[in-house]
Amino acid sequence: MSYWWYRFMRRMMCYPYPYPPMPPPQPQPTPQTQQPQQTQQQPVSYQQPPPYPYSPYPVFYPPMPPPPLAPEEELAMLEDYKRALEEDLKALQDELKSVEERISELKELLKTRGKQYWRQENT
Template sequence: MKMWPYRFFRRLWFFFPPYPYFYYPPPQQYGPTQPQTSQAQQPQPQYYPPSYAPLPPPPPPTPEMELRMLEDYKKALEEDLEDLKEELKSVEERIKELKSFLEKGE
């Protein structure tokens, strides 16, 4: 008796979003391009796309996962900080070069 797929999907149905409903686009009206003044213009019905059920929030991370993510984030921030320090240093050097060039030129 192989009931495990049924039990598995029965418990997980809540986590999957429902299939979207098919909706028909507004009909194209082919007719005279000039508006006729003798007939009253009827308002066109509004067609809205289907709305989806909101997804459930993800489960909270375990403390081990959160620690690992924060350590990776810290490492990435430290690398970015080093890159920014190098860029700042090169900009300061260029400013000094331009100042000395302008002082010599005057």
């Protein structure tokens, strides 16, 4: 069983919304100085941690494609996907061919320059 839908869905992937920045910290209350007349101690108050960042929108993960209803529909879908892959492959082969041509041009240029520089240094 091949997972052709994985490659198909990888192209269509929607990425989750980034989390918003953390809110600015709350100003700390200034500690009150104890006066010598008061012997009563204040209870220690604990600070609440800052709230966890939340996503303003729910994180959306695209659902898996439903199974095709009929073999004819699956065949048509696979043929379209194959056609798209062949176009991509053709574009990559053209790119590879142009890169190989440029490499051969540069090698020829270096060979001729190398001979010229060799002649200049020895004369």
